Structures are given as structure tokens and as C-alpha cells.
Amino acid sequence: MRPLWRCRACGAHWPCQPARLSLLVEYRKDRTALLVYLGLLMAEAHAQLSQLDGQLHHAGLHDRFLTWARARGPAEQVTMFHVNPEPGAQIHHTDPFAVPAGQRSAVRQFRGRLAAPVTLWTAPGPAGLTVSSTLVADGDPGRLLGLIDAESELWAAVEEAGRFAVAPLGPAHRQLADRFAGLFPSPGGLFAIDNWTETPYGPVPADAGSWAGCRLDGAREYGWGLLVEATIEQVELTADGDPLLHHRGRYHELS
Incomplete structure (x- = not known):
């Protein structure tokens, strides 16, 4: 939701966890294209959010839009998890993209x-x-x-x-x-x-x-x-x- 750059579905800062998982799947064969796409959106978000908050830190946006999407080595590969697992499924016990408890909307x-x-x-x-x-x-x-x-x-x-x-x-x-x-x-x-x-x-x-x-x-x-x-x-x-x-x-x- 522009110009706040929050997800209309969950209210979290976009790209939220479901958006990141969806993007990783959509661009699974072309990580470079994903980074270019996110870079363009980051520039748009920076311009719009700067009008709302003059103290906005660009480094925070870089982590929010790009860091999580960069290709990783085998030792730090991101494994997608199933939030509502079927019996027998292998899942992580934590959500790597979850909004911290203190920042969640009441x-x-x-x-x-x-x-x-x-x-x-x-x-x-x-x-x-x-x-x-x-x-x-x-x-x-x-x-x-x-x-x-x-x-x-x-x-x-x-x-x-x-x-x-x-x-x-x-x-x-x-x-x-x-x-x-x-x-x-x-x-x-x-x-x-x-x-x-x-x-x-x-x-x-x-x-x-x-x-x-x-x-x-x-x-x-x-x-x-x-x-x-x-x-x-x-x-x-x-x-x-x-x-x-x-x-x-x-x-x-x-x-």
C-alpha cells in the first residue's frame, strides 16, 4: 500500500514474509532479475517514504528490499518453510522473515x-x-x-x-x-x-x-x-x- 509501503493483506512492511516467499519462487531461476526488480521498488519506496519521514535511513531500506534476496552459498541457503505443515512435513521452528513481536500491530x-x-x-x-x-x-x-x-x-x-x-x-x-x-x-x-x-x-x-x-x-x-x-x-x-x-x-x- 503506497505511500506507506505496507502489505494490504497483513499490514507488515512490504515485502513481508509471504511476499518474499512468493518472489523467491517466481524468480527462482533468475535471482539477478529479482534484485533489479527489488532495486527499482526500493528507489520508489525511498522517494515516497522520505516525504513522510525526513529521518528515513537508506541502510534500513537496503536490508528490507535487497539483503534477504541476495544469492547465498550452500552453508547459508534459505529454506522455505510451511506455516501450516501437513503431518510429516519438515519445517523450521522459526520464521526467518517474521515481524519482531514488539513491532506487531495490536x-x-x-x-x-x-x-x-x-x-x-x-x-x-x-x-x-x-x-x-x-x-x-x-x-x-x-x-x-x-x-x-x-x-x-x-x-x-x-x-x-x-x-x-x-x-x-x-x-x-x-x-x-x-x-x-x-x-x-x-x-x-x-x-x-x-x-x-x-x-x-x-x-x-x-x-x-x-x-x-x-x-x-x-x-x-x-x-x-x-x-x-x-x-x-x-x-x-x-x-x-x-x-x-x-x-x-x-x-x-x-x-
Whole structure:
């Protein structure tokens, strides 16, 4: 989010941890191109942040934008980790890109204490995004609200198509949720694996069961996100399944 250079999704200084992991995957075969790209963004950030804070230290921006992305030797190779590991996965016990505890937003920490259902939003294109801020309002017609990243590929696709699909995810979709949240590599593209059911509103996971087709009504900036308002035009229901919940930065299931 310019000119503050914070992530619209998490509020941390950009590039935040998910952004760094996504960039490392995207530029895994051309680290030089990644450094050039980050250098250009660093110059833009320096110019904009300097207008907000005349005491800005350029060395801090260099570490924030470039140091972490430089190629490393075998002894100090950065290994990507899975925030919500599947059983048997090998992970680090610490997050090398995490925001220090003393610098974390109190509002973000409060939000993390509210358990939220994990949903997948998709649109024709296709494009998709994991969303944990979805609210359904009953009525005639029913309405749907959600907070998403205004700079995401999903929003660009939704804005162009004027419609999108929302599917609640279950415990079996942990890795899928991480992939669409940018926390897990997706070689070949987000939709390259898993089975999908094509709908007029966007593809939905074949095993997701229930989903809703929505018509976009409008959107506006809300906090660091984009508040999307939509009308529910179609609902498909199957047998009930356990939901996947997000709480305190991790996935949970109903006990």
C-alpha cells in the first residue's frame, strides 16, 4: 500500500514474509532479475517514504528490499518453510522473515484472536485467493461481504468479470489454502494441481462441496484491504463437512 509501503493483506512492511516467499519462487531461476526488480521498488519506496519521514535511513531500506534476496552459498541457503505443515512435513521452528513481536500491530493481534472460516474465492481467468474474512447476510437476495487484497490477481479478475465464486474449505485443503495465500509454492500455476469444477463464476475445488456464485455490486477501501460487496445468485449445497478455521496464525479444526 503506497505511500506507506505496507502489505494490504497483513499490514507488515512490504515485502513481508509471504511476499518474499512468493518472489523467491517466481524468480527462482533468475535471482539477478529479482534484485533489479527489488532495486527499482526500493528507489520508489525511498522517494515516497522520505516525504513522510525526513529521518528515513537508506541502510534500513537496503536490508528490507535487497539483503534477504541476495544469492547465498550452500552453508547459508534459505529454506522455505510451511506455516501450516501437513503431518510429516519438515519445517523450521522459526520464521526467518517474521515481524519482531514488539513491532506487531495490536489490531492485527486482536484480529488473530477471532477464529475465522477459511474460504477460497475464484473468478474467471482463472484467478483465486484464500480469504478468511467472509460474511454472508441472509435476505432476499442474500448478500456476501469480504475483505481482500486490492492488488491481488483475484481482484483484477473479479473487477473484469463482475462475478466470482466462494467455496468454504475443509481440513483436507490446508495446502491448497496456503498455495492460494502465497505461502506455498505453486509450480505450473495455482490451478495446475487438484481437481476443479468449472462454474460460470469461476472454478471451485471438486471436493469442496458447497459453493456460492456471486455478482459483484461494488468495492471500497477499508483499512488496508478492499471491502467487496456482492449479491449471491447461485448456491450449491452438498453433505455437510467440517470447516477449516484460522486462529492465531494457524489452521484449526472443530474438536
